Amino acid sequence: MRHGLSGNRLSRNRSLRKATLRDMAKSIFLQERICTTSAKAKEARKMIEKLITLGKKDTLAARRRAFAILCDHAEVSKLFTDIAPRFKTRTGGYTRIIPYTQRAGDNAKLAFLELTEKSREIITNQKRSKEAKEAADVTKVSEAETKPVAATAVAEEPRPTHSKADVKAKPKAAAKPKVTPKLFQRKAGGE
Numbered sequence: 001m002r003h004g005l006s007g008n009r010l011s012r013n014r015s016l017r018k019a020t021l022r023d024m025a026k027s028i029f030l031q032e033r034i035c036t037t038s039a040k041a042k043e044a045r046k047m048i049e050k051l052i053t054l055g056k057k058d059t060l061a062a063r064r065r066a067f068a069i070l071c072d073h074a075e076v077s078k079l080f081t082d083i084a085p086r087f088k089t090r091t092g093g094y095t096r097i098i099p100y101t102q103r104a105g106d107n108a109k110l111a112f113l114e115l116t117e118k119s120r121e122i123i124t125n126q127k128r129s130k131e132a133k134e135a136a137d138v139t140k141v142s143e144a145e146t147k148p149v150a151a152t153a154v155a156e157e158p159r160p161t162h163s164k165a166d167v168k169a170k171p172k173a174a175a176k177p178k179v180t181p182k183l184f185q186r187k188a189g190g191e
Contacts, residue, residue: 004067007043008039008082009041010039010040010043017043020040021040021043021044021047022047022069022070022071024036024040024044024047024048024113025044025048025051025070025071025155025185026075028044028048028068028095028113028114028115029075029078029079029083030075030078031119032111032114032115032118032119032160033113033114033115033118034112034113034114035110035111035112035113036110036111036113037100037103037108037109037110037111038109038110038111039094039109041097041112042097045095045097045113047069048094049051049065049092049095051069051070051086052077052079052083052087052094053148054066054079054084055080055083055086056088057078057085058080058084058085062080063076063080063095066079066080075094082119083115085170086115086117086119087117090116090117091180093116094115094116094117095113095114095116096113096114096116097111097112097116098111098112099111100112108125127156
């Protein structure tokens with residue numbers, strides 16, 4: 001009987017489930033949006049919201065509790081300095097789950113798990129806005145203007161030349177003798 005036991009087991013034992021949720025939390029703090037199955041997203045959301053709530057306190061004890069979960073000093077410092085201050089005015093609801101599609105291999109329901117307050121705009125390939133396309137065109141034009149300058153600077157430097165005498169021939173490995181298997185040998189001793 002499972003009285004009083006909550007949460008999805010995700011077809012994993014306790015240690016693997018804990019590792020999966022920890023890695024998803026690290027990915028969220030690093031990329032601010034991930035695509036995963038909806039069952040995993042619902043479980044990871046619980047841990048992520050608790051971590052952000054810890055990050056809002058910013059005490060030594062809170063940092064140690066966050067490190068016990070994340071096991072990475074860089075991620076803990078990013079949580080407390082970059083991510084948690086964005087949510088100072090919010091009392092909850094730090095993440096959102098957006099249904100996406102069904103996976104082709106096993107027909108699992110996929111969903112995006114993302115932070116509600118993002119530091120940058122995340123644009124997917126399918127829904128690219130006109131401003132983003134124009135900004136990309138402007139960066140391509142500015143890169144094209146700078147390429148001839150860099151190309152001439154590289155062309156002026158002398159390149160090293162190698163002759164055939166400079167390159168030493170590698171010794172060939174000794175050929176291994178072929179061993180034929182003796183499958184049907186009788187044991188000595190007259191069995």
